Amino acid sequence: MARIIVVGSGVAGLAAAARMATGANDVTLIERNGSPGGSLIWATPDTLTLPAVLRDLFVKTGGRKASAAGKLEEVVDLRPIDPVRTYRFPDGSSLDLPNAARGASKDAFDAAFGHGAGDAWLRVVDHGNRAWSAVRPTLVEVPDAGRRDLWRLFSSSAARRALAPRRTLRQIGEAAGVRDPRMMRVLDEYAQAAGAAPETAPSVIAIRPYIEQTFGAWRIVGGLPELATALYERCLKRGVSFRFDTEVTSIAAGSVTLADGERLSADVIVAAVDAHVLARLTGTVKGSKAAPADYSPSILSIRLESRNATETTPATETTERAYETVLFGEGDEQPTIRLRVAPERPNEWIAYADVALSMTSQDAEELKSAIAKRLGIAAESLTVREVFTPGDRERLTSTPGGSLHGPAISSLNSAILRSPTVQPIKGLLHVGPSARPGPGIAFAALSAWNAAEVLKPTRV
């Protein structure tokens, strides 16, 4: 039985703790905040992709009896989203993107952007398919994959073609036949939602629309906090010990030191924190404020209450909204706004936009006005009920600048080969969006799987 310390109780830390405790290890999870969940606790309607990763997690940690509320669907109410999202463009046109329906997606693109757009979209998705097939067995689901595996992969011309390492997502779009600038903005949005700048987003980002369009997009009724609770309860069931309101101030081989000076020994330490936080804890970088310039942006999130739309808005506008609406601005200087509305709470809208740390709660009113303008409704029909700034997020998770996805993605390397699961310090593993294989809940949970696999043959 190995003594394992997990630092951080976001989705990656909870998933790693549950998996490792199932392997009859003695697992303690240390969390700076007073409750588990990290980013998950700011209740927002969420979009989950690759639910198979979470399904596997709950089945494998569910105990010997196959039922016993072991499955994902038994612990959270998981539902497919259709349409996946609605894109609204400044000229008033829009696109409803269907969920995991190839033919319907082709028709939707043709209808929105003209004949041929649907085929161009499918070519982008197919590029994502080839890229995913190349990286999944070699880099993604290989716990200690590294640069040497990437170079080995490049020795195959089929893999080089599939990964197109020197091309951007936009170039892949152009080659696939994307002609309409509005359609290119749809591709750009996949890049931005993954923490990449549209101009430099690498072509491998095409795996995101492929995964979403092939395995579907899902939501959890009640939002992400429901997932945090389910993961926490699963950890308790597997015997994980929790220490809340406890900050780790340094990590060394075989031990962590807490803010009160206490030193805890462990055979394995799993850092479920951002890469920059980890570097600070291991002493690789000094100072808490020195955020790397190339981090993905944070977001300003607001919770809005929408009054009965028929009283205050044009007759065409009703309170019934798509689950997610992407509201594009006029040009690059106007940030894209994402609006999410859970069907159970149609008058509660959650909106967010990528912003820098300097954004404050005063900017929430501006964000509200921009939403109203882009939807063509009266700003007075919306009331800001809650604001979550990048600073709030930085305080909640310690991630530099409150960055949503950790280090920005600007190349194949930074997209897939992020901070290694197996760190240079003996017995130290790294999980979460800034570790391999990348941002988002599904990939964070996959990073925990990777870490647990490393432990199996006692390779650390």
Ligand SMILES: Cc1cc2nc3c(=O)[nH]c(=O)nc-3n(C[C@H](O)[C@H](O)[C@H](O)COP(=O)(O)OP(=O)(O)OC[C@H]3O[C@@H](n4cnc5c(N)ncnc54)[C@H](O)[C@@H]3O)c2cc1C
């Ligand atoms: C508003 C919003 C909407 C989102 N929507 C989606 C979505 O729809 N789909 C999707 O896939 N993803 C979404 N995400 C992203 C997703 O929530 C995150 O990628 C994921 O939750 C990050 O998990 P994590 O394990 O890295 O940990 P984090 O959530 O970053 O948590 C890290 C934890 O470590 C703790 N910690 C840090 N330093 C220390 C220390 N020194 N000692 C002890 N504890 C420490 C922190 O307190 C924190 O609890 C969204 C995020 C936000 C904020």
